[in-house]
Each structure stands twice: as C-alpha cells, then as structure tokens.
Amino acid sequence: MxxxxxxxxxxxxxxxxxxxxxxxxxxxxxxxxxLLGPLHGGWGVGMAVLTSERGHIGTSVIGLERRLESMARLAEGRDLSAIERQQLAALISKGSSYKAMAQRQGPIASTAASLMKLGITEMMFETSMLRGDLAGMDATLDGPDAFGMLAAPGGRIAGGTSQVQRNIIGERLLGLPREPKA
Structure with missing residues (x-):
C-alpha cells in the first residue's frame, strides 16, 4: 500500500x-x-477476504454476551418500562441464538456467515441504543455508554454493509433474483 x-x-x-x-x-x-491471485482477479480475492472476515464474526458473540450481561446488571433493581423489559429480553434471547449459531458454524467462511454478520451487527447496534436508554442522561457523558452509541453505526459498515449482507442472503441463500444494477 x-x-x-x-x-x-x-x-x-x-x-x-x-x-x-x-x-x-x-x-x-x-x-x-x-499480485494476490490471478491477473485481473482482484475482485475474487477481495470477496474471499470479506467472506473469511464474516466467517470469524462469531468471535463478536463473546463481546456481545458481555454487553448483554452488563446491561442486565444495569437493569437490576430498576423500574423498567414494559417496552424496556421486552427489548432487553429479546436481545438476551437473540444473543443466545447467535451464540449457538456461532458455535455450530465455527470459523468456517461460508455464505451463511452473512446471516451471522448481519444478525450480530444489527443486534450490537440495538444493544448499544438500549444501553444508552437504560443509562439515561449518563449516556451523554464521555464514557463507555456514549462511545458505544457513537461507534454502533460503524458495525453496520465493517465487513460489508447490512444492506449488502441482505442482498447476499437473498441471492445466495434464498435464491432470489439479483438486485437490478443502477
């Protein structure tokens, strides 16, 4: 470079x-x-790297699990609204599902890795937003809650945007037609 x-x-x-x-x-x-790969084969090399990166996204489950445990501790003894309780329970349930998927898949790169990448990054975004809600005004102060909320959108971009992941899932896993080219 x-x-x-x-x-x-x-x-x-x-x-x-x-x-x-x-x-x-x-x-x-x-x-x-x-050269990495054959002449004029850079796109294939780039896609292989991204697929491999998505294959390792399961390691994010560990960080996600820690965030959820931290949120559960933050929520203990607080008078949460019904919506906050429902959101927290849904995130904990999803987190368990993604942990099981990550353990089942392992670090093997596959198209199914797009499911994990999409699910985990969207869930990390939701987790950061709920954490900010639960922290209240403290979330606006310089600290881990504020940083988490500010950093959350970046997870939707790294390794391929969430929209790209949806296209991959639709085309390669569900057999839907390709999105029209602009």
Missing part, C-alpha cells in the same frame, strides 16, 4: 477514531510478483 499513486485517506468517525479509509489508485504499477 506504499506504492506511488496509492493515496489512503482515513475517514474520521463520530468517536474520533478512523477505522475506515478511502483508498485511491492513480496510475499504480504493481510488480507481477506482488
């Missing part, structure tokens, strides 16, 4: 971090010895 003509621009997030980049290639000449 240090060849002449490659420009990397970090994208600053709401958290102040820059986990994502824009990468521009202008008249880049790559020596043949540095």
């Amino acid at each position: 240090d060849l002449p003509g490659i420009e990397i621009r970090p994208l600053k997030q709401m958290t102040g971090e820059a986990e994502f980049d824009e990468v521009f290639f202008t008249d880049v000449h790559l020596p043949a010895a540095n």
Whole structure:
C-alpha cells in the first residue's frame, strides 16, 4: 500500500477514531510478483477476504454476551418500562441464538456467515441504543455508554454493509433474483 499513486485517506468517525479509509489508485504499477491471485482477479480475492472476515464474526458473540450481561446488571433493581423489559429480553434471547449459531458454524467462511454478520451487527447496534436508554442522561457523558452509541453505526459498515449482507442472503441463500444494477 506504499506504492506511488496509492493515496489512503482515513475517514474520521463520530468517536474520533478512523477505522475506515478511502483508498485511491492513480496510475499504480504493481510488480507481477506482488499480485494476490490471478491477473485481473482482484475482485475474487477481495470477496474471499470479506467472506473469511464474516466467517470469524462469531468471535463478536463473546463481546456481545458481555454487553448483554452488563446491561442486565444495569437493569437490576430498576423500574423498567414494559417496552424496556421486552427489548432487553429479546436481545438476551437473540444473543443466545447467535451464540449457538456461532458455535455450530465455527470459523468456517461460508455464505451463511452473512446471516451471522448481519444478525450480530444489527443486534450490537440495538444493544448499544438500549444501553444508552437504560443509562439515561449518563449516556451523554464521555464514557463507555456514549462511545458505544457513537461507534454502533460503524458495525453496520465493517465487513460489508447490512444492506449488502441482505442482498447476499437473498441471492445466495434464498435464491432470489439479483438486485437490478443502477
């Protein structure tokens, strides 16, 4: 990534971090010895990397499980509304389901990994938002609750956006027709 003509621009997030980049290639000449895969086969290599990344998303279940346990402790002894209780119970139930799916799948990359990626990242987003609701005004202070809410949208982008995951699931798992090209 240090060849002449490659420009990397970090994208600053709401958290102040820059986990994502824009990468521009202008008249880049790559020596043949540095090719990954066949000539003009970069798309396939990129897709294999993303599929592998999604295959390992199951490790996120551990962090998710810790967040849910922390939320349950935060909720103890508090007068939660019926909706908050329902949301918390639904998230804990989903978390158990994703943990079982991750254990069953293991780190094997497959199209089914898109189900895990979509489910876990959407659930992490919901968990961060509910955690913020349960923390109340404290969630607006500089700390883990505020950071979690600010970082949550990034999970929907990393490894392929949630919409891309829905397209993969629809086309490859459900056999639906491809989305029309713009």
